[in-house]
Amino acid sequence: MDPYEALGVSRTASAAEIKKAYRRIVKETHPDLNPGDAAGEERFKSASAAYDLLKDPETRARFDRGEIDAQGQETAQRNYYNSYADAPDNPYRQGQRFDDFEDLSDFFSDYMRAGRGARGTGHDHVHGMHADGRNVRYRLQVPFLDAALGGATRITLPDGAALAVQIPRGIADGQTIRLRGKGDPPIGKGQPGDALVTVSIAPHKVFSRDGDTIRMVLPITLDEAVLGGKVEVPTISGNVSLTIPPGASSGQVLRLRGRGIAPRGRETCGDQLVELRIVSPPKVDDELAAFMETWRKGRDHDPRKGMTS
Amino acid sequence: MTETFTRQQVIADVSGLDPVRLVEFIEAEIIVPVHVPEQPEEVAFRQVDVARLRLACELCDCFEIRDETLAMVMGLVDQLHGARAELRAVVKAIETLPPDTQRDVVVALDQARKG
Numbered sequence: 001m002d003p004y005e006a007l008g009v010s011r012t013a014s015a016a017e018i019k020k021a022y023r024r025i026v027k028e029t030h031p032d033l034n035p036g037d038a039a040g041e042e043r044f045k046s047a048s049a050a051y052d053l054l055k056d057p058e059t060r061a062r063f064d065r066g067e068i069d070a071q072g073q074e075t076a077q078r079n080y081y082n083s084y085a086d087a088p089d090n091p092y093r094q095g096q097r098f099d100d101f102e103d104l105s106d107f108f109s110d111y112m113r114a115g116r117g118a119r120g121t122g123h124d125h126v127h128g129m130h131a132d133g134r135n136v137r138y139r140l141q142v143p144f145l146d147a148a149l150g151g152a153t154r155i156t157l158p159d160g161a162a163l164a165v166q167i168p169r170g171i172a173d174g175q176t177i178r179l180r181g182k183g184d185p186p187i188g189k190g191q192p193g194d195a196l197v198t199v200s201i202a203p204h205k206v207f208s209r210d211g212d213t214i215r216m217v218l219p220i221t222l223d224e225a226v227l228g229g230k231v232e233v234p235t236i237s238g239n240v241s242l243t244i245p246p247g248a249s250s251g252q253v254l255r256l257r258g259r260g261i262a263p264r265g266r267e268t269c270g271d272q273l274v275e276l277r278i279v280s281p282p283k284v285d286d287e288l289a290a291f292m293e294t295w296r297k298g299r300d301h302d303p304r305k306g307m308t309s
Numbered sequence: 310m311t312e313t314f315t316r317q318q319v320i321a322d323v324s325g326l327d328p329v330r331l332v333e334f335i336e337a338e339i340i341v342p343v344h345v346p347e348q349p350e351e352v353a354f355r356q357v358d359v360a361r362l363r364l365a366c367e368l369c370d371c372f373e374i375r376d377e378t379l380a381m382v383m384g385l386v387d388q389l390h391g392a393r394a395e396l397r398a399v400v401k402a403i404e405t406l407p408p409d410t411q412r413d414v415v416v417a418l419d420q421a422r423k424g
Contacts, residue, residue, distance in 0.1 A: 086394035156349035
């Protein structure tokens with residue numbers, strides 16, 4: 001697309017006119033400022049590419065002389081903030097629930113109030129010469145098992161001081177812990193602000209998490225898959241014995257009831273889901289190969305039946 | 310989601326971002342980097358932070374706004390996205406209700422709109 005056309009300016013437009021045109025398009029179409037407008041997003045993309053080309057007088061002159069074309073300026077695929085912005089675990093999202101949000105009786109009034117104070121500015125009360133301290137936000141990476149089972153950690157502040165944080169059992173990614181009085185100091189007789197610590201859960205090499213459910217992939221051998229048997233399986237609270245049924249397949253999911261996360265303040269306990277994955281021996285020896293050759297003679301089991309024409 | 314970036318990586322990755330600007334953004338709480346207890350002297354950034362830094366830099370460069378004004382605009386953007394997500398959650402919840410109840414909600418909503 002012609003960059004002048006993308007910005008809606010003439011070829012003789014001044015740099016200021018180009019910037020003005022670009023600004024107007026950004027305001028009207030930037031996907032983060034106008035979420036949900038697909039046509040606007042396309043317009044924004046072409047305008048950005050055009051502006052990248054025309055903002056520098058030298059590249060603009062080279063384009064005008066035909067030395068470069070608009071194609072070279074195509075911007076790479078980018079992720080807009082809006083693809084993260086309304087995810088439930090977006091730490092910047094307004095209206096998030098705090099971990100101490102327990103009173104559901106006033107749900108609808110709380111619902112409208114929840115957004116205030118989330119960035120810390122709603123908390124300031126000014127009474128003459130006294131003012132409450134500002135809330136201070138932190139984000140903290142928490143080891144997977146500490147988030148699942150509860151634990152204690154600390155945030156090291158730029159001045160070297162440390163802020164102790166208790167991790168409640170079963171905390172979810174993106175949840176915020178409020179540490180009362182650990183924000184900025186007040187002026188005069190106001191209240192100190194709170195520290196608002198939003199939790200990011202670090203990945204685990206074995207487990208992943210889906211709410212209170214723990215998931216894992218369990219490698220099993222060929223003979224375990226065929227014959228079944230008992231194997232040791234790790235859970236977040238230690239190893240347990242799991243019975244593999246005879247004739248198991250990769251992708252089959254077994255449930256370890258009650259071995260998931262037991263969040264604080266709730267009776268129910270999640271499960272652990274174990275997905276089986278058959279792993280062949282590192283080297284197929286002659287004996288195994290010979291056995292398989294014999295075994296498949298006269299059998300016509302085809303798991304791909306109906307897939308191919 | 311879980312991929313993290315260092316301070317140097319985000320500065321290299323986001324056009325218009327320099328070390329001074331990054332510090333300003335962090336001080337204004339436009340960006341809140343992740344503390345990793347095992348590395349107390351470093352902070353980490355996630356993909357959401359990179360996307361957010363890119364938006365913040367675009368707003369800075371395009372509209373020449375800084376500091377407090379930028380923090381306010383970003384706060385409004387967050388409120389917009391938060392409100393949209395809440396609204397979507399309400400619609401999703403209503404869709405799970407029986408058809409008669411859904412109709413009641415639509416009527417009640419219509420009345421509430423008229424004040």
